[in-house]
Amino acid sequence: METYTVKRLVINYKTLEEFKQFKEYGIQELSMLEDLQDNIIENDSESPFYGIYFGDKLVARMSLYRIEAAYDRYFSPPQDYFELWKLEVLPQYQGKGYGKTLVQFAQSFNLPIKTNGRQQSSGFWEKMGFEAVTYNEERDRGENPYVSYPKGVSEQTL
Amino acid sequence: METYTVKRLVINYKTLEEFKQFKEYGIQELSMLEDLQDNIIENDSESPFYGIYFGDKLVARMSLYRIEAAYDRYFSPPQDYFELWKLEVLPQYQGKGYGKTLVQFAQSFNLPIKTNGRQQSSGFWEKMGFEAVTYNEERDRGENPYVSYPKGVSEQTL
Numbered sequence: 001m002e003t004y005t006v007k008r009l010v011i012n013y014k015t016l017e018e019f020k021q022f023k024e025y026g027i028q029e030l031s032m033l034e035d036l037q038d039n040i041i042e043n044d045s046e047s048p049f050y051g052i053y054f055g056d057k058l059v060a061r062m063s064l065y066r067i068e069a070a071y072d073r074y075f076s077p078p079q080d081y082f083e084l085w086k087l088e089v090l091p092q093y094q095g096k097g098y099g100k101t102l103v104q105f106a107q108s109f110n111l112p113i114k115t116n117g118r119q120q121s122s123g124f125w126e127k128m129g130f131e132a133v134t135y136n137e138e139r140d141r142g143e144n145p146y147v148s149y150p151k152g153v154s155e156q157t158l
Numbered sequence: 159m160e161t162y163t164v165k166r167l168v169i170n171y172k173t174l175e176e177f178k179q180f181k182e183y184g185i186q187e188l189s190m191l192e193d194l195q196d197n198i199i200e201n202d203s204e205s206p207f208y209g210i211y212f213g214d215k216l217v218a219r220m221s222l223y224r225i226e227a228a229y230d231r232y233f234s235p236p237q238d239y240f241e242l243w244k245l246e247v248l249p250q251y252q253g254k255g256y257g258k259t260l261v262q263f264a265q266s267f268n269l270p271i272k273t274n275g276r277q278q279s280s281g282f283w284e285k286m287g288f289e290a291v292t293y294n295e296e297r298d299r300g301e302n303p304y305v306s307y308p309k310g311v312s313e314q315t316l
Binding site: 023024025026027028030031048063065083085086117119132133134135137140141142143144145 | 183188189206290302
């Protein structure tokens with residue numbers, strides 16, 4: 001299998017235009033665009049997104065956000081962990097390992113990861129070593145949390 | 159337009175079997191099934207779901223969960239509000255007002271409501287009087303929060 005390079009994406013008009021190709025374009029991206037237009041952030045600021053380019057086209061992305069240990073309600077012992085969201089590969093590029101590469105990149109930091117598994121995605125997450133958590137209505141609020149436990153880390157009992 | 163009756167759903171094997179028809183079936187529903195099987199909850203227990211039946215078939219549903227004022231990070235003044243999720247109408251029954259009826263039912267309690275607007279759903283939420291919030295990465299974590307403000311309630315400044 002080919003190897004792909006994961007890049008931390010910078011916020012500029014080109015990146016934000018490319019983001020429109022992804023189905024999960026929403027308030028987060030619109031907020032970045034406004035911040036850029038209003039000079040609240042500079043051109044080429046770091047974003048929470050990582051992506052893979054095919055040539056100069058962005059074909060896969062995810063957002064990775066570090067949560068501090070004080071807010072950890074998933075892992076034991078409580079610790080800093082990543083929330084991973086908006087993992088998405090453009091339709092014509094699916095099935096080629098782009099999603100897997102992004103998730104492995106996230107796992108390479110050796111921190112726990114929590115994501116909200118979308119419909120029909122449990123097979124993918126399980127293949128990547130993720131497990132479903134014990135559902136807690138007050139914490140999970142209808143989400144499908146899948147988590148990745150590094151060695152020595154287990155589920156937090158609520 | 160026809161009027162539909164919104165019912166609070168009870169947890170039993172029939173309801174849980176009907177839930178499988180909905181795309182957003184996930185860990186929450188599996189957890190209910192396990193609780194029923196393990197006698198952790200009784201047959202016909204109340205669920206956080208509300209639904210509309212066409213004859214004896216469940217054709218639309220939503221989950222409504224009350225968050226206490228102490229945890230309110232969306233509304234000013236801070237107050238109890240509803241989180242609404244898994245609003246879904248079965249494909250053959252869409253476009254007939256079922257979704258609208260469920261949301262109006264939620265609004266009839268006269269509490270603020272917060273939901274996570276899915277792809278391409280902003281038109282629906284805006285028609286129902288919802289507004290997009292000012293995105294906050296730490297709070298919203300990639301979500302698309304749409305909120306409904308009753309009279310006298312406004313956005314919380316973070």
